[in-house]
Amino acid sequence: MTEVEAHLVVVGASLAGLRAVEAARRAGFAGIITLVGSEEHLPYDRPPLSKDFLTDVESPPIPTLREEALLRDELGVHLRLGAPATGLNTTDRTLFVDNEPLHYTSLVIATGASPRTIPGTEGLAGVHVLRTIDDARAIRSALDAGARTVVVGAGFIGSEIASSARQRGSVVTVVEAMPTPLARPVGEQMGAVLGSLHERNGTTLRCGVGVDAIEGQDRVEAVRLADGSRIEADLVVVGVGVAPNIEWLTDSGIELGNGIECDKTLQTSAPGVYAAGDIASWPNPLFDTRMRLEHWTIAAEQGGAAGRNAIDPENAVAFETVPYFWSDWYGKRIQFVGVAAGFEEIDLVAGDLEGDTFVVLYRRGDRLAGALALEQRSQVMKYRMMIAKGASWDEAKEFATARAAAAAAKAANPPPG
Amino acid sequence: MRVMKVRVDTDRCTGHGVCESIRADVFEVGDDGMVHLLNEEFTADMRPQLEEAVAECPTQALRLED
Numbered sequence: 156m157t158e159v160e161a162h163l164v165v166v167g168a169s170l171a172g173l174r175a176v177e178a179a180r181r182a183g184f185a186g187i188i189t190l191v192g193s194e195e196h197l198p199y200d201r202p203p204l205s206k207d208f209l210t211d212v213e214s215p216p217i218p219t220l221r222e223e224a225l226l227r228d229e230l231g232v233h234l235r236l237g238a239p240a241t242g243l244n245t246t247d248r249t250l251f252v253d254n255e256p257l258h259y260t261s262l263v264i265a266t267g268a269s270p271r272t273i274p275g276t277e278g279l280a281g282v283h284v285l286r287t288i289d290d291a292r293a294i295r296s297a298l299d300a301g302a303r304t305v306v307v308g309a310g311f312i313g314s315e316i317a318s319s320a321r322q323r324g325s326v327v328t329v330v331e332a333m334p335t336p337l338a339r340p341v342g343e344q345m346g347a348v349l350g351s352l353h354e355r356n357g358t359t360l361r362c363g364v365g366v367d368a369i370e371g372q373d374r375v376e377a378v379r380l381a382d383g384s385r386i387e388a389d390l391v392v393v394g395v396g397v398a399p400n401i402e403w404l405t406d407s408g409i410e411l412g413n414g415i416e417c418d419k420t421l422q423t424s425a426p427g428v429y430a431a432g433d434i435a436s437w438p439n440p441l442f443d444t445r446m447r448l449e450h451w452t453i454a455a456e457q458g459g460a461a462g463r464n465a466i467d468p469e470n471a472v473a474f475e476t477v478p479y480f481w482s483d484w485y486g487k488r489i490q491f492v493g494v495a496a497g498f499e500e501i502d503l504v505a506g507d508l509e510g511d512t513f514v515v516l517y518r519r520g521d522r523l524a525g526a527l528a529l530e531q532r533s534q535v536m537k538y539r540m541m542i543a544k545g546a547s548w549d550e551a552k553e554f555a556t557a558r559a560a561a562a563a564a565k566a567a568n569p570p571p572g
Numbered sequence: 573m574r575v576m577k578v579r580v581d582t583d584r585c586t587g588h589g590v591c592e593s594i595r596a597d598v599f600e601v602g603d604d605g606m607v608h609l610l611n612e613e614f615t616a617d618m619r620p621q622l623e624e625a626v627a628e629c630p631t632q633a634l635r636l637e638d
C-alpha cells in the first residue's frame with residue numbers, strides 16, 4: 156500500500172489560521188500545507204483597525220502579519236486566498252473550496268466570526284461594522300471628512316472606535332442598550348468606571364436606551380432612539396457583537412452550538428478536524444467550564460495548539476489558558492486577565508477608580524478569579540500567572556500589598572538619575 | 573553549546589507581557605510599560621518557549637538571533 160502524503164489544510168487565513176500553519180512547521184511537519192481564506196488579503200492583524208489605523212495621520216498600510224514570500228518559500232504554504240470554503244465531508248476527508256474538492260489528512264478550522272448588523276440598514280451609505288480592512292478603510296475615510304459619529308454598542312471595539320473618532324476631532328455619541336456598558340466582561344461596577352472614560356474624554360455615552368431606527372434615504376442622516384430622541388450622524392458604526400462563521404458547516408455533521416463544539420484538545424466531533432480562534436468553543440481545563448473567547452492572544456495560542464494537535468493527534472495536548480484581552484481607549488491601555496463571571500467581590504489594590512490608573516482584583520470563593528488594570532502594564536501578567544496556578548485570594552492580596560509598598564517606597568526615594 | 577540572543581524592538585513593544593506569561597524568568601514588563609530581559613543569553617533547550625514568546629507577542633516586538 157502506498158502512503159498518502161500528509162496534507163494539513165487550514166481554513167481561515169487570519170490570526171489563528173496563520174499560527175496553526177507556523178506551529179505545524181515548527182513542530183517538524185514535512186507534508187503539504189494549504190491555507191484557505193475567503194479574503195483576498197494575506198493574513199493581517201485586526202486590533203490596529205480600530206486603533207492606529209483610524210487615528211494615524213498618514214494613510215496607513217494593511218497591517219499584514221506575514222509576507223507572501225515568507226509564507227510560500229520559508230513555510231512552504233500553498234495559499235488559496237479569495238476562496239471561501241463552502242462545505243465539508245468528514246467521512247472522506249474532503250473540504251470544498253469554491254465548491255471544488257480538496258482532500259486533507261488533517262484540517263484546522265479557523266474561520267472566525269462576523270459582526271452582527273442592524274437589519275434593514277444594509278444598503279444605507281455611512282453605516283458600517285468593523286471587522287475587515289475594507290470596513291476600516293471606509294470608516295477612516297468618513298472620519299477624514301469629519302463625520303459626526305454614532306457608535307451603536309459600548310463594547311470594547313465600539314469604545315475603541317469612539318475613542319479613535321474623538322481623537323480625529325469628530326463629535327461622537329455611543330449608544331448602549333444595557334444600563335451599564337461591559338457588564339458581562341468586567342461586571343457592572345467596573346463597566347461603569349470604564350464607561351466614564353468616554354465622558355471624561357468628550358464622548359457622549361447614552362446607556363439604557365435602544366436604537367429604534369437608523370434614518371436616511373440612501374445615506375444615513377440620524378439615529379432615532381427608543382426614548383424618541385434623535386442624533387444626527389454622518390457615520391454610524393454598529394458594534395453589537397459578532398457571530399461565529401459556522402454557516403458553511405451546517406451540513407457537515409460537525410457538532411455546532413455556540414461556535415464549533417470542541418473537546419479539550421480542540422478537536423471537533425470529527426476525527427482529524429480541529430478548530431481554533433473566535434469560532435472555537437472548548438472546555439478550558441483551568442476553569443472547568445466551556446468557553447468561546449474573542450481575544451487576540453487566545454486565538455493565537457489556540458491556533459498554535461490546534462496546528463500541533465492536528466498533525467500529531469495521538470499525542471494531542473489539552474489546551475488550557477487564562478483569558479487575556481486588552482483594549483486601548485483615549486491613549487490608555489485597559490487589560491483584563493481571568494474570568495469575571497460569577498465573581499463575589501472586587502477590590503481596588505492600586506491607583507484610584509476616578510483616576511488614570513488602577514488595578515482591581517476579582518474574587519470568587521477563596522480564589523483570585525480576575526484582574527482588571529488601567530495603565531498598569533507591569534502588573535497584569537503577574538496576576539495571569541497567579542490565576543493559572545490557582546492562587547488564593549489571600550495570596551493575591553498579599554502580593555498586591557507588597558507591590559503597593561514597593562511602589563510607595565520608590566516614590567518616596569526615587570532612584571538617582 | 574549553541575547560544576542565542578533575544579532582541580526586543582523597543583519601538584514596537586507595548587508591554588502586553590504575553591512573553592512574561594510564557595517565561596517569567598526571561599521577560600518582565602517594568603513600570604515603564606516596556607519589557608525588560610532578565611537574561612542576556614540562552615541555551616538551546618529554551619528555544620521552544622522563546623520561539624513561542626516571539627510568536628505570541630501581539631506587536632511582533634521580539635526576535636531570536638543565533
Ligand SMILES: Cc1cc2nc3c(=O)[nH]c(=O)nc-3n(C[C@H](O)[C@H](O)[C@H](O)COP(=O)(O)OP(=O)(O)OC[C@H]3O[C@@H](n4cnc5c(N)ncnc54)[C@H](O)[C@@H]3O)c2cc1C
Pocket residue numbers: 166167168169170171172191192193194201202203204205238239240241265266267268285286287312400403431432433434448449450451452454479480481482483
Ligand atoms: C477591529 C478589531 C479590534 C480588535 N481589538 C482587539 C484587542 O484590542 N484585543 C484583543 O484581545 N482582541 C481584539 N480583537 C479580536 C481579535 O482580533 C480576534 O480575536 C482575532 O482576530 C480572532 O482571530 P481568528 O483567526 O479566530 O478569526 P478572524 O480574525 O475573524 O479570521 C477568520 C478568517 O476566516 C475567514 N473566513 C470566514 N469564513 C470563511 C470560509 N468559509 N472560508 C474561508 N475563509 C473564511 C475570514 O474572512 C477571516 O479572514 C479585535 C478585533 C477587531 C475586529
Ligand code: SF4
Pocket residue numbers: 580584585586587588589590591592599601606607628629630631632633634
Ligand atoms: S509580548 Fe511583546 S509587546 Fe508584550 S511585553 Fe512582550 S515583547 Fe512587549
